[in-house]
């Protein structure tokens with residue numbers, strides 16, 4: 001271990017000629033930054049309504065539901081559904097914040113408690129109730145006095161509803177990604193079904209006077225098919241749909257956040273390029289906002305006073321690389337070999353790869369690297385696994401390759417990025433890429 005004097009010595013090596021260290025200059029804010037208000041490009045910020053673009057219909061439906069609160073009635077349950085990053089959480093929290101202000105003026109004790117179930121370490125009912133209790137106590141301004149373990153789920157419910165009853169006249173639970181709440185493997189009824197049942201029956205069965213309603217936020221509305229029949233009959237939410245954004249809509253969204261940056265810090269074309277990448281990425285506004293911020297960070301790191309298209313490009317390259325790395329990094333060796341063969345073929349065939357050609361390439365790769373050769377069926381199934389993570393899609397077809405029905409793999413992620421990531425594994429050191437490409441080209 002280094003002693004103190006060695007550490008100090010190392011620190012001096014980083015000092016500039018003027019004597020002020022890099023750290024001091026960063027902390028003193030002397031380093032140039034392109035940002036003026038970075039919060040605006042933080043996806044967790046709930047922006048004001050004037051920065052929300054194109055969601056008037058959904059905002060209106062949410063406002064109509066919440067208005068009941070201001071009239072002393074229970075708002076209907078809502079189900080907000082649609083792909084990731086399409087404004088479900090943003091719009092409902094923006095409306096709830098407004099309602100809260102108006103309720104305050106009218107002397108109504110209203111609040112909302114939001115919990116994301118996907119981010120919990122364990123997806124059981126017990127943990128979910130504990131977390132709801134913790135967040136509700138926080139909103140009530142009291143300490144949540146229930147330990148995670150050693151107290152039954154029933155006792156947690158009882159304390160939660162006690163707090164609700166004592167502190168709120170009207171309360172909305174915003175249940176984000178509720179479908180993640182699957183519960184223990186051996187349970188017949190998913191945990192989300194039991195939670196929704198309890199929340200929908202609480203006013204009647206637990207002698208709670210508070211007007212309680214739920215807003216479920218999900219990418220997977222089909223979760224309702226797995227609701228227990230008794231939950232299904234007492235849970236009848238109003239559905240509100242959110243579709244993904246196209247490039248023009250993303251431009252409008254990003255334009256309303258330009259003041260995250262200093263004046264003139266965004267070069268022409270930057271917003272348009274970010275929006276174009278965002279539209280390719282499933283029209284997810286979160287990813288687009290992240291990309292714009294990352295591009296700004298790269299400009300800062302390079303000491304540039306403006307964000308340029310090249311910063312966006314390199315931010316996007318590293319996003320793609322990280323995403324592919326996350327998927328490919330955890331694969332077993334045989335899955336990597338199979339995916340590598342598919343990517344090699346797709347690389348010389350416009351991003352698509354017929355399974356018989358992939359199998360020939362796979363066998364050559366295994367021979368070159370002295371690996372055991374598995375059957376074509378296994379190889380296809382290994383490659384399809386990569387499909388479940390969104391790297392590629394496959395379809396059964398009889399066209400595009402000689403005769404006979406075969407699988408055609410179509411890459412969603414850039415093939416270059418997939419190959420680059422796989423090649424970081426030493427297994428692929430001895431592979432002669434030229435040879436594989438020429439075998440594939442002959443067969444295609």
Ligand SMILES: Nc1ncnc2c1ncn2[C@@H]1O[C@H](COP(=O)(O)OP(=O)(O)OP(=O)(O)O)[C@@H](O)[C@H]1O
Nearest residue numbers: 043051052053084085086087088089090253285286
């Ligand atoms: N119409 C919009 N106008 C302005 N910003 C938006 C809009 N839609 C989404 N955003 C921004 O995109 C990001 C993601 O939005 P939000 O969290 O609401 O997505 P979501 O639909 O709830 O996604 P998920 O299903 O992943 O939870 C947030 O930073 C939000 O501010």
